[in-house]
Amino acid sequence: MKILVPVKRVVDYNVKVRVKSDQTGVELAGVKMAMNPFDEIAVEEAVRLKEKGVVSEIVAISVGVTAAQETIRTALAMGADRGILVETDISPEPLAVAKILKALADREQPGLIILGKQAIDDDMIATGQMLAALLGWSQGTFASKIDIADGTATVTREVDGGLETVALTMPAIITADLRLNEPRYASLPNIMKARKKPIDIVKPADLGVDPSPRLTTLKVVEPPKRQAGKKVGSVAELVDKLRNEAKVI
């Protein structure tokens, strides 16, 4: 079975983002970029499925600027077999990404696609579900456990009150939550090997997709800052303030 794993190049999660003074977005110039952490979990899961013999080939896909090849190389170093970069300078929205991935799925015919549950830049939490809709496939979002057997993916999902388990008819879409696994670090030999693995480069137009956004960003601002309050000297003082000053208990 072939598996596709889309990976997004985002601002590294350790970077404290700064809003640009002209309010057009956040500062990306000179900022460290990395693979979206939830996508790393998706790649790791795919590699584990390959190690178990469930998956025969892993294709890592990124939609974005030329430098997103580095993100694909990271996936290749973790164990993906080949890459596809869908090159565009537009920062594409989940709808466009889902259309691009659908076109690639039609071409590649995978049995499973695992994505991160959300990208930590736009926080849309949408691409996996949208791709499942366009393909007419089942979806198992926010997965913390995956079992593949007999044409069914059994997925344990993180829901508001705890966990829920669903059985998905395959082919299927799964989106990875934090607890699915802990991604490995690529070893130096594997990083070297990844340099020789192939990456195809295509354009959205080659796939018949117009990546133009549907949302116009009018402005991006910093959230209102909370004022630091006061220190209290004792538990008794704290309870007194909560009762008589804040009046919340």
Place this chain on the structure above:
Amino acid sequence: MTSLVLLDHEAGSIKQPARSAVAAAEKIGGDVHVLVVGENVGDAAAAAAKLPGVEKVLTADNAAYAHALAEPLAALLVALAPAYTHLLSASTATGKNVMPRVAALLDVQPISDVSEIIDADTFVRPIYAGNALATVRSADSKKVITVRAASFDPIASDGGSAPIEAAAAAEIPSLSRFLGAELSKSERPELTAARVVVSGGRGMQNGANFHLLDPIADKLGAAVGASRAAVDAGFVSNDHQVGQTGKIVAPDLYVAVGISGAIQHLAGMKDSKVIVAINKDEEAPIFQVADYGLVADLFVALPELRAELEKT
């Protein structure tokens, strides 16, 4: 202009995040209809009919909807969509699972986790874990929206009397099956609906110590939350997690115990009305957002707090 709000419901009542989503729909303007989907939804539909400002309650009662699977729910919403300009739900596990699927089927870019309604086409939403707020305008003819419940005061659960009508039956795709659920049992209020939240972090040191929070939570009628560090360390299960990758809460009182205040945690609780931090490290970033900070060893402070709360 008419909005349709998919309501989260449980045991015959409408959950608080869903009432916040209705509040958001009312801010958009126009009529507001609500949709109650599930199996044996009579009580929930009756509860929905009482929501003030709601013009109509649609119901879809079918065993196939019992577990809110995304595929049948999305097909239903798509079938109902032609009558509506806006489709909304709260950013709950169900809303986040279903609404993007609906949007793709309608060829619409969803607008996730909306925290403010500017007008019928323009919305504010947090990006980068709440470190920035983006104002976006949608060019789509229909808007598909999930609502950050903590940003909208929920409408009252009583006062309206809307008519209840069964929605026309829609196609029910059978792509997935519900096998089971392990839901955390708790007598306490749900995190996203609680007036008070008491959360522990890595400073709690282990899962057993987390029970030090129980009597305080009981006394305050609070939900118990946790930081991602505490969840990752295995002290408590993930459904307790408050933060960008967990639950977003905005209670009247948030008590952070042994939590340093990582950005990802702050993103989940900084809209709380009053924040209390108890931490022995006076440099901890949590103190920069706390209204009341107590620099103290939590293992000393918690028993004292319990005793103080029990005084009256």
